[in-house]
Amino acid sequence: MPIKTFQQIFEAVDQTPSPIPIAVIGGAEPTVLKALSEATRRGWIHPIVTGKTAEIQAVADEHTIDLNRFELLDTDQHAALAVEQINQGRAKLLMKGQVSTPDLMRAILDRENGLRTDETICQVVVMQLPRQKRTIVLADTGICVQPDIEQRVEIMAAATRVARRLGAEKPRVALMAATEKPTEVMPDSIESEEISRRFNENEKPSPRLVEMADCYIQGPLSFDLAFDHTAGDRKKMDGPVVGHADVMIFPSLVSANLTVKAIMYTADCEFGGILCGVKCPVVFMSRSDTTETRLRSLALALKTLSR
Numbered sequence: 001m002p003i004k005t006f007q008q009i010f011e012a013v014d015q016t017p018s019p020i021p022i023a024v025i026g027g028a029e030p031t032v033l034k035a036l037s038e039a040t041r042r043g044w045i046h047p048i049v050t051g052k053t054a055e056i057q058a059v060a061d062e063h064t065i066d067l068n069r070f071e072l073l074d075t076d077q078h079a080a081l082a083v084e085q086i087n088q089g090r091a092k093l094l095m096k097g098q099v100s101t102p103d104l105m106r107a108i109l110d111r112e113n114g115l116r117t118d119e120t121i122c123q124v125v126v127m128q129l130p131r132q133k134r135t136i137v138l139a140d141t142g143i144c145v146q147p148d149i150e151q152r153v154e155i156m157a158a159a160t161r162v163a164r165r166l167g168a169e170k171p172r173v174a175l176m177a178a179t180e181k182p183t184e185v186m187p188d189s190i191e192s193e194e195i196s197r198r199f200n201e202n203e204k205p206s207p208r209l210v211e212m213a214d215c216y217i218q219g220p221l222s223f224d225l226a227f228d229h230t231a232g233d234r235k236k237m238d239g240p241v242v243g244h245a246d247v248m249i250f251p252s253l254v255s256a257n258l259t260v261k262a263i264m265y266t267a268d269c270e271f272g273g274i275l276c277g278v279k280c281p282v283v284f285m286s287r288s289d290t291t292e293t294r295l296r297s298l299a300l301a302l303k304t305l306s307r
């Protein structure tokens with residue numbers, strides 16, 4: 001079963017029985033407030049927004065955004081206060097608003113008051129490509145610079161959980177590389193082969209691999225082989241994932257970030273992203289993103305949260 005489109009995700013989240021409280025870090029930004037306003041109108045969320053209240057209200061007034069159903073928390077420590085709302089049980093989701101990633105991560109990683117778990121923290125992006133009628137999940141696109149094998153396995157587990165929540169009953173997972181032939185000059189291709197071997201030979205020393213029993217894993221695979229079945233025909237390469245990847249797991253932040261940004265800015269696509277590996281889903285995209293992207297990321301986080 002293919003991964004749901006964003007329209008289908010929106011339709012599913014529209015059935016939310018009651019608004020989900022969400023803590024928002026830094027609300028003095030028009031696209032953040034517009035996305036929150038639309039999500040509130042649709043009955044998805046109850047926004048708890050941290051930051052300087054006067055600045056948030058000024059932005060809302062300038063863009064004619066009604067804040068009557070918003071809860072504003074006036075503070076200079078907007079990241080820490082938003083995380084506190086999660087730990088106190090007042091909010092179930094966290095959203096990155098007008099705050100830098102380093103400031104956000106400091107609050108999340110705080111040893112005493114943060115949101116860490118025993119899992120690898122990673123960004124998972126969902127991209128819908130209407131022309132190709134495909135929706136794919138990509139990770140890690142924002143946190144781990146050079147994940148080792150065990151971190152890649154945990155990233156793979158997080159991304160696969162997202163794919164399952166979005167309708168992929170048996171996700172097809174591609175371990176991405178610049179080549180489909182393992183070579184020592186590209187150590188990540190050797191690691192991809194090792195992860196694939198462990199899984200396909202039922203050698204599961206990692207709890208994350210045990211968790212992923214019901215999926216296909218293949219790698220290393222280049223992007224063309226993971227995405228386009230005709231590339232497999234031309235290169236005479238087959239397998240359950242070739243041309244049909246639901247999930248793409250990248251060997252480094254550089255490769256993932258460049259791939260995602262290239263698609264975002266050159267293709268007709270829709271996308272949204274969340275942070276996984278913490279106590280709750282985090283709506284996590286760039287401060288330069290549009291209202292529409294923020295709204296899609298909100299819907300994705302809510303769909304991931306739902307049971």
